[in-house]
Amino acid sequence: MESSKRNIYSFKFKDPDLRSLRSLISQMHPVYRINFGKNYGNLLSILNQQVDHTALITLAQFYDLPLRCFTFQDFQLAPTLEEFERLIRIPMKDKSLFEGTDESFPLEDIASALHMDEKEAKDNLETKGNTKGFSLSFLLERAHTLLKAESWDACYSAIALAIYGIILFPNMDGFIDMTAICVFLTRNPVPTLLADVYYHISHRYTKKKGLIACCAPLLYQWFLEHLPKTDLSWYSKEYINADIIFSCGDFPNLPLIGTQGCVNANPVLSLRQLGYPMEGPPEANSLEAFLLLDFGAENPSLFQRIKEAWKNVNRKGKAELGRANGITKEPYFQWVKERVQIIKMPFVIRTPIPLPEPKLTHVPIEEMEELKATMAKLEKENEELQTKLQQTINEKNNMKWELERKEAQLQAHVEKFNKEEHKRKKIKVGLEQADHCLDTLKGQLRQAQNECQDNERWWHLATKENKIIRDTLGAQIKELTNSVRQAKAEVDQERRLKKIATEASRVSPMVWEEKCREVRDARESVSYWKNQLESLRQDNSIWLKERDYVIEDYESFKKTIDFLQGDRDKFRAKLDGLVGFCNWAAKDLPWRLRDAVEELKEDSTPPAIINFVLLCKGLLKRFNEELEELQARKPAV
Template identity: 40%
Template structure:
């Protein structure tokens, strides 16, 4: 009788849990404005295959960022999971946070272990700007304008001179002018149709990744809970988020039948595409100077982020808990309001601490139970923004026989999935290589045909 009573009590509890809605956190509506990019995309198409390697080698893969079509719905969903205290996105049993290393690899731009952009120079050095943009000092000084509370060069002027350089075949000058426009309009947007002094200074400094990450975190953090416009490099944030989501299977198959929020809420840590092989991260910047995390200076303000939260994301085993001791120091303020703090951050970046795999631990994206439990407890405090969903794909069992530890089984499953995904990626690369080969062969035949026609015409 006692056993029956216990079973009945348990059943009632389950029914109660199923009928009482779980408390949820408040959601906000965000907007993602981007300037019309058609003129820049048209100019970008002039960087043909024979010149692309040189462009990417000097300025990074910013043309891909320029051409990235941003779907606002995934970003709108992502921002609802922002955890302002920890500077990350906290989901049901995992956390995500953009990192310096990921942004660096997505852009093909190395992170310089030196002081990044701190502030716009007080005096405008027209000679330096003219040299960087392959223009005369007079052209720069005569075209220098103000827009709102910033100064810089109008996009209309830069488009004109870039077209002129392309017509002359002055490709080095054209590349520099195209790159600075992408910096001002896409990477570091400020005013419409305007490339401001900050973007030009970052372009000249050749170390944009820390500033890009700073602007991303600052834009999200400053608008958290308020809604409104998010102004940062949206294509890069979008590419980062999409790179972690399943690229096939039920998540993709249900895109026409389930909302984005439902699809994301169906994901567990097992479904995420951890970067263990897609991004070969050997060293991770974990702190700077006296800071226990990484302080970042953006074009609008300063903020820190906590790389320790992203070790699993970068492919390392997550087992060290609790995390609170690693994320105690917060930095968040507008640049103009605290020059002393700004100077302190600048000094800290002269002493970058990067740790390699031998220190960080085994290179495999597995989370130990203590980490997963810690995240779930964090969720109880933070709450989730949407109703939970059943996983769309089969999950590994929580408990196995004593002879087969559950984490080892999960690791084997993830390794098997990793190999399948790698095979798919390799097949796509092979398909692209074959298509490129056919395209080049077609171009060669066209050139040979033109040469033959000219030869016949001269006979």
């Protein structure tokens, strides 16, 4: 008999150790966490999301490989770009798309994005496996340092890259590979995250087991969004007016590029969960499936076609999809049920057994009132117990988080102690090696000292012999020098004699007589000039005596001039006094004389006085006339 359910596959989701990263975030003030979210979206919520891996493994059992969705008994769920964008809160619009890992990515771009210099980036870029990247310990240590220094932009970038490499795109434990770095630099992780979910689940579903290395916290958050809270609601009203990316380029659905390969998604199956009506089954060509491994190593044309398709994104909104009312019609339900019959469910759905109808019993009204009071009391106690339970749960969670934080601190202290112990051992080994090297150097030094002593002894001997040789050679050189000087003098004497003899042999009698006459004339000229010189010397002696007489006369005249200069000053002073007196007389006497004349009386003044006054008047008039004449004669200065 054919089984009514399909096989259960052995899946496992990657569960990285996030304690150190969470401990780092717990040290940040809430204000700085909010600022982190402004630049890097909802990454901290993804980091702190507690994941129920059993629920995810159960969800993976319902995966419908050909349709790229999760098919349940009477409905389907499929993650979409819009849902992931809302959960992670990093917009996709106007951002570049991840198109594969580039191991030769420019180092300056990586350093600039992480706010570090190129040398630091180059020194800490490690190679692990066949890829390059940063270790988680380096990024956490750098983030701790920047956190203490309050260099927030650089700190945020280090934390964000760590989350990208460990949570969003996990590959190797404790290592952020170049793929995660490339996605981080695009600042557009949403398409890659969705691609990884479909790619890894599809790939593992074909293998029927294995590790699903996608972002488990994000997938778990998406799944929780679709679980009913109070009433059954199939869609979120946040997507009612949003445009949905339906396809790209010439693809009938959505081609996606992940970190390991390419895969398709079928947004047409997500209309119901986004609030749009489902009229019936989707068209078959809109569900065309492909799974491209290793970025198209076997089919490069398809990979190139996918990259080109994203240059032409096709969106549909309310006008194309209809009114957002969440209505699903029977043809769609029928199609889903038929699909369930084909692929079967991973678990047997048991039909609930109907309970027998309860028999009616008559209860007195007093007993009913008592029961109501008891029920009210029990409800009140239940509420109190629930409140206490919630408080206990909160306390338990707080204690759990505190314990985890202390464990993280203890682990950090243990690691620090281990590092210090390792450093101490290395220092000890280094000191021992240094002591050994020092002993070796001491032996070499002693050997060198002995060699130096031997060399010094030989040097003294060589110096002594060198001195003897130098003295001997010096005496020989001196003797040779004297011999050379004497020989040179003899050669010069011979050369002069030879020259004289040569010149004498060339002189004729007439020339000789001419030369003799020239000599006599020269002697006479010399005698004449000697006489002239003697005459000049005598004249010079006479003129020197005359000069002495002139100097004596000059000294005498100088004394006379000095004496007369003194008399001149005295006479000038007297003259100045006389001039002053004359000026006074010329100024005041006329007035006084006029007053005296006016007071003269002919009958009472003696004639002698009158005559004297008239005489003074005449003298004054003459004095003024002479002064005016002198003023006229005085030359202009």
